[in-house]
Amino acid sequence: MHKIRTLGRTAGAVAFLLSGTIFAQAADVSFLTHWAPDTVAKLEAAAAAYTQSHPDTKITVRAVPFGDLLTTLRTSGGGADGATIAGIYDAWLPDLSKDKLVAPVPDAIAADTKVNWPAGVVGAASIGGVLYGIPNEIxxxxxxxxxxxxxxxxxxxxxxxxxxxxxxxxxxxxxxxxxxxxxxxxxxxxxxxxxxxxxxxxxxxxxxxxxxxxxxxxxxxxxxxxxxxxxxxxxxxxxxxxxxxxxxxxxxxxxxxxxxxxxxxxxxxxxxxxxxxxxxxxxxxxxxxxxxxxxxxxxxxxYSWMTVVNAKASADEQAAAWDFLNWLNGPDSGPNGASAMGDILMSMGILPSRTSDGAAFADRLAGDPFLTGYTETLANAKGFPxxxxxxxxxxxxxxxxxxxxxxxxxxxxxxxxxxxxxxxxxxxxxx
Amino acid sequence: MQLSQRRSAIAMLAPATGLIAVFIMVPMLLTIWLSFQNWSTQTGFSTARFVGVQNFLDIFSQTTIGRDFKAALVNTSLYTAASVAIILPLSVALGLLVHQKVAPGGVFLRTVLFSTYMVPMIAVALVWSKLYSPTEGPLNQMLGWIGIGRQTWLSSPSTALVSIVILNVWQQVGYFTVLAVAGLTQVPEALYEAAKLDGANPVQRFFTITLPLLGNTLLFSAVIAIINAVQVFEPVALITQGGPVNATNVLTYHIRRVGIERAQGGLGSAMAVTLMLALIVAIALLFAVSRRADRT
The missing domain is CATH 3.40.190.10 (Periplasmic binding protein-like II)
Structure with a gap:
């Protein structure tokens, strides 16, 4: 009887541990980007910081050369097994949304995005008034x-x-x-x-x-x-x-x-x-x-870039992806009120498009002589069609x-x- | 054949023929069917809309679709013709050099030649793109030492395709040399002895014995070389992206661009079917010419 009870307890403990493992990786989110290895390492570090407080989400990053990004998105990225999140160039959005490869941004995140990003950048990430991605770089x-x-x-x-x-x-x-x-x-x-x-x-x-x-x-x-x-x-x-x-x-x-x-x-x-x-x-x-x-x-x-979510990913994966992106692009994930995404972009000399990032990095932007010619031009720039x-x-x-x-x-x-x-x-x- | 024998033959052949049907015939027939449809590769087959021969009319039209396709077809043809025209004679010449027993080092030379075939194309592309660099590339620096001016290599539409051909020859010639050597070993030594007794010099022996008896090997090499050349993709995708001015835009790369990047599946399929037909015609012509040569 004792042996049976011990066996039962062991089985229960194993079942609990197994179920914990299953729940611990309930949502697998993959992130497709064209960034260089050192920038990918920064994104992986941000993902690791996020998963500390969200152990139920597992985030992996996959990088391809820029020349292969659209092709990868069109082939493996378009299916249910493709990348959950992808960084895309705004000119690709009309064709990707026409083919229903990208999911609309959930209402709450869309409302937040419209408040915290310039209208022109939000417009470049929208088709027919529907927002499809969270903008990041400009x-x-x-x-x-x-x-x-x-x-x-x-x-x-x-x-x-x-x-x-x-x-x-x-x-x-x-x-x-x-x-x-x-x-x-x-x-x-x-x-x-x-x-x-x-x-x-x-x-x-x-x-x-x-x-x-x-x-x-x-x-x-x-x-x-x-x-x-x-x-x-x-x-x-x-x-x-x-x-x-x-x-x-x-x-x-x-x-x-x-x-x-x-x-x-x-x-x-x-x-x-x-x-x-x-x-x-x-x-x-x-x-x-x-x-x-x-x-x-x-x-x-x-032109701007944005992160989009695969419309063919499961509902759980999409929800986890949007939650991660909302955090990554939000004001609490980076240093001094900046977003983690803004911090990653600034490491490459790229201008972040979130309004509060512009303020958070104002000193760095003003103190970087290379960026002077760009920041002077920004106000009079015209969006690529x-x-x-x-x-x-x-x-x-x-x-x-x-x-x-x-x-x-x-x-x-x-x-x-x-x-x-x-x-x-x-x-x-x-x- | 009795019924029971026929049944067992069918049962034994069924797995192999079934696999061929599933993995070769179905995709091929699907591509042919799609070539008559307007279809985005990102949507299900149910969204395909029948458009008759419109895709084929478009790829031969004067629009950008037609101009780009015809240019890619010409580029592919030139690339194939140049590759085969250089690789075959060179492989025979190198094969004779490797096969000869007068000087030592034949096996070593064969190993060196074949090693280029085993190098992954990504490594070849990385190295050759630097070798070809017009201002800082080693090739131009070496040419400069012997008084030859800077060449544009991949940086000009007039030399880019030739540069890709040279890269292809460098990588493939070792493989075809091995095929040539295999053919040379089949030529009976007695024929050369008899020819020598008749007073034939080495050149005469090559054209009257070696070359005719290498016929089957050369035919096989030509077919493989043509198929390899028509399917060229990696060096273009990795180094030139079809440029400059689409000078290296070959069909496989262009089909990928149209069918996948632009998701125009119907047009891409029509291009793929046309490429397949062109390849079939080219190979059939090659066999016809070979048969005619055998008869004369």
Whole structure:
């Protein structure tokens, strides 16, 4: 009898422990990102801090190169076994929501998000008034220039207009040293498109207005002609412009090694520059995008990233994912009233979009000379168009701009091709 | 064959044929069916809408869809033709070098050549993307030592595809050399002895004995080389992403871009079916040419 009782107690204890184990991992949440290993480690540390108070949630982080992020999301990410949370680029949202791959933000979190983030950023994370993700980073573009090359060429300050920009590009170009004045990018859609778009909006133009492409405007014509001038006069060498799947490659190498005088790039690449330049990053300064002949003030395009939740994950997983994201992006998870997400973003030189993060990191933002050119531009930035077929539109325009870079199209032909292709693509995808 | 024998034959063949049907025929037939549908790869098959041959008309049209597909088809054809045209003669030449018994080191050379085939493509891509770097790459630095100017390699639409071909040749030629050596071992030594007695020089012996008797090996090598080349994906995905100016945008990469990134499953399937048909035609032509050569 004693043995039976002992056996019964043991069985009961085992059953309790087993049930505890099961409940302890009731929700498995996976987080898909394109961040580098050191940033992934910071996210894992934040997840570990969260699971201390939420032992029923297990969070794992999976990282893929940026070039594979959308594909991963579209293949494994779209099923019930795909990542529960994914960091996505706002231009992808219309297609992902159309295919019902992303879940709407729960009402309470959506209401909190609308209060604590700028309306433009919330709008970029919404389709038809429904919020699909919690925004985190915002990126704008600025002129990055090498102060040593500027000093050697006798240039005192960053160009403020396109005329000054062309004069400086000429002074910085020295073919005998393999040095180009302005560095373009190719083989990477965003790398090709965003600098061009930033020059376009700084010239008073737009890519898309009310869902219709406006690449046939005079402002666009002048921007295409600016690119043609940079190429035809040899101020920009397309052979120095290649990017690889990790958004690095020769274009970055040439800037890092002092063979490129100026480049237009987003704030997030500060971490890439740090990796390549180390202390020599102090030689790099930033300034707002030069203003074109049809522009009024320096502008840049902006785009944002957000975290979304897999609509095909189970209800428990979705609930756990939203709870974690709400904490990660909330004011209690990071230092001094900042969010843990904001802290992670700032470690990469990325501007967090949560309003209170801006205040929490105000000193760091003001004290970081690299970010100066970006923060000055932020107020006048124009959002990159978020439309159905955005990826296809971007790739078509990329191809046209690259064809112009390599002298296969004149500015006039490139402008016509870009407008015709964009009209056809946006109309087809809107159906 | 008696009924009982027939039944047991069917029973024994059923597992293998069943697996072939499930894992090969069903996906193939599904792809063909999808090529006539308008379908997002992110939705169930139930959402597919029949559009007839519209997808095939679109991929050969003058729109961006058609232009990009036709350019990818041309790129794939050029890549395949160049790869096969370089790999086959080179593998025979290296095979002769490895197979010869006059100088030592044949086995070592064969091992070195085959080792490139065993290196994972991710490692090959990482190394070659740096080797090809136009300003700081070792290849251009070495060319500079012998007075040859800077080459653009992957950084120009005029040289990018050729650069990918060179990478492919470097990686694959060892494998095809081993095939060539296997073919050379099948050539009877007595034929060479007889030819020598008849006064044939080495060049004559190569063209009258070696090459004709390597016919089957070369046909097999050509088929494998064509299939490998048509399926090229990794170097493009890892190094060039189809650029610059879509110069290295080959069909497998383009189908992935259309079918997965853009979720245009119907169009992607139509492209995949066209690629399959093109491959079937190319291989059939190769066999026809080979049979004709055998008869003459």
């Amino acid at each position: 990126d704008v573009y600025a002129l990055n220039y090498n102060k040593k090359l500027f000093a050697a060429a006798g240039i005192a300050e960053a160009p403020k207009t396109w005329d000054e920009f062309l004069v400086d590009a000429e002074k910085l170009t020295d073919k005998s040293k393999g040095q180009q004045g302005f560095g373009m990018i190719n083989s990477w859609a965003a790398g090709v498109l965003h600098p061009f778009s930033s020059l376009l909006v700084s010239n008073g133009g737009d890519l898309v207005v009310d869902g219709k492409p406006t690449l046939d405007s005079d402002a666009a014509k002048q921007t295409f002609e600016l690119y043609e001038t940079l190429i035809s006069k040899g101020y920009s060498d397309p052979a120095m412009a290649t990017a690889d799947a990790n958004t690095t490659g020769p274009f970055l190498d040439n800037f890092v090694s002092g063979k490129t005088g100026m480049i237009i790039m987003a704030n997030w690449w500060e971490s890439a520059l740090k990796g390549g330049m180390g202390d020599a990053l102090a030689d790099i300064a930033t300034a707002p995008i030069p203003v074109g002949p049809s522009g009024d003030v320096p502008r840049s395009i902006s 978020v439309v159905l077929g955005g990826q296809e539109f971007s790739e078509a325009l990329q191809k046209t701009l690259e064809a112009m870079q390599f002298g296969q199209l004149t500015a006039a032909d490139a402008q016509k091709t870009a407008q015709d292709d964009a009209t056809e693509i946006l109309a087809r995808n809107a159906q």
